[in-house]
């Protein structure tokens with residue numbers, strides 16, 4: 001990785017250890033010490049390695065492809081995975097074009113022959129690119145840059161990409177076609193898709209049997225996209241005139257069946273290897289990871305919503321409020337919850353709602369599992385079949401800003417809690433289950449539901465006093481005189497089971513739940 005990455009981490013006050021060339025076992029042995037991991041393509045981040053990553057918060061890929069990272073395993077551990085999706089795209093597109101020229105004019109073989117003193121002028125007859133058809137498989141960032149360069153070379157560009165909209169195809173000047181049409185028409189084929197379960201082997205034996213005779217194939221994306229054995233057979237039979245691979249099914253490719261095949265050209269995964277691209281991705285990955293570790297800003301994450309470093313400080317107090325509202329609902333209603341709605345009102349409606357609902361979920365799911373955060377909470381919630389919806393109300397109600405969490409229970413009933421920020425900074429519960437009650441949710445607390453009758457507060461005070469438990473704050477609310485009342489009592493020490501039983505035995509008490517907040 002370019003040294004600028006380490007410089008940026010250090011400039012921002014983050015200690016950096018550079019550890020090139022470690023074996024997977026050595027990586028696993030030390031990963032537990034680190035908050036962040038910055039990598040290129042050769043580091044494999046497996047579920048096994050992540051098991052030992054007890055402090056890891058973020059993985060930064062200085063590059064585009066993330067097929068070397070087990071993202072579901074990282075997500076399950078609450079680790080953000082980021083890449084730098086644009087930093088090396090021009091460089092990689094240029095490499096694809098370079099390989100296309102190299103194939104058209106057999107440059108590597110001609111160079112080797114000339115330097116060997118052979119002067120084989122008649123052997124190296126080439127083909128022109130002008131007027132030829134280039135087939136793009138994948139027309140995203142890199143594919144569209146390749147298209148623009150190829151159009152400059154007067155090539156006709158056709159593209160197979162199921163996610164390419166007709167409007168975008170017009171914008172980048174390519175004809176959208178299906179894969180079979182591309183295989184039948186293209187004089188040159190270049191691959192620019194990620195390696196996924198859908199794209200693995202996209203140029204397999206069957207597809208390679210359908211290509212136009214004399215086609216030349218370029219792969220600067222990922223090795224697993226092409227069946228290398230079938231490609232070799234196609235080159236040997238002469239049906240395929242040439243192939244240039246920058247990437248291989250197994251890397252480093254120190255041995256490969258394709259080596260030495262006529263018409264075959266290779267480079268050692270150099271697509272992103274220019275000074276400019278490496279500086280770009282190093283700067284981006286270090287800035288993004290530092291923003292996350294120091295400010296909570298999230299950019300280019302593959303498993304978490306974005307949150308700019310500028311917005312993160314404005315959202316931060318809401319995260320505390322929302323996390324505690326989720327925690328309150330989770331601790332009181334627990335397994336009864338069927339779905340959750342997160343509503344924001346007033347000033348909160350101007351903010352990005354996704355991290356707010358993520359914090360609610362993290363608080364709620366934290367009452368069922370350990371090590372829950374915004375990254376893994378949505379996955380854990382989905383696993384439990386918990387539906388989550390988000391609603392934004394621009395109008396201001398009784399409070400200038402409000403977050404409301406409504407839990408729909410399995411029996412169909414709905415319960416809601418609401419909170420605001422006092423002075424835009426201090427989280428405060430303002431309503432619980434339809435009862436107005438103002439409380440700061442902090443530390444150990446007791447939630448008590450009782451019949452509104454004289455004597456309850458005295459009995460509660462003496463029961464806590466007898467157990468030597470000090471009351472920090474006390475919030476009360478009731479539905480109506482003599483009806484159901486609720487109390488939220490912050491206490492200075494954790495309540496024992498014996499104390500909870502004693503509280504439950506007070507006359508008129510219907511429910512006592514011990515709560516814990518950050």
Ligand SMILES: NC(=O)c1ccc[n+]([C@@H]2O[C@H](COP(=O)([O-])OP(=O)(O)OC[C@H]3O[C@@H](n4cnc5c(N)ncnc54)[C@H](O)[C@@H]3O)[C@@H](O)[C@H]2O)c1
Pocket residue numbers: 064065066085088089092137138139140141142143160161162163164192193194195198199220221222246247269270271272273
């Ligand atoms: N050789 C290198 O050094 C190098 C450098 C950078 C990137 N890469 C590889 O290039 C890939 C593409 O990068 P990008 O920035 O263009 O990504 P991108 O996400 O911008 O574009 C990928 C395109 O592939 C399309 N796609 C997805 N599934 C497809 C399918 N089944 N069939 C056809 N098209 C499909 C997507 O719709 C998208 O348009 C990366 O994922 C990475 O693996 C390699």
Ligand SMILES: O=C(O)[C@H](O)COP(=O)(O)O
Pocket residue numbers: 039040041042062063064065066088269271272273
């Ligand atoms: O996906 C990418 O960005 C490229 O494959 C670059 O990989 P590298 O980090 O090995 O240059």
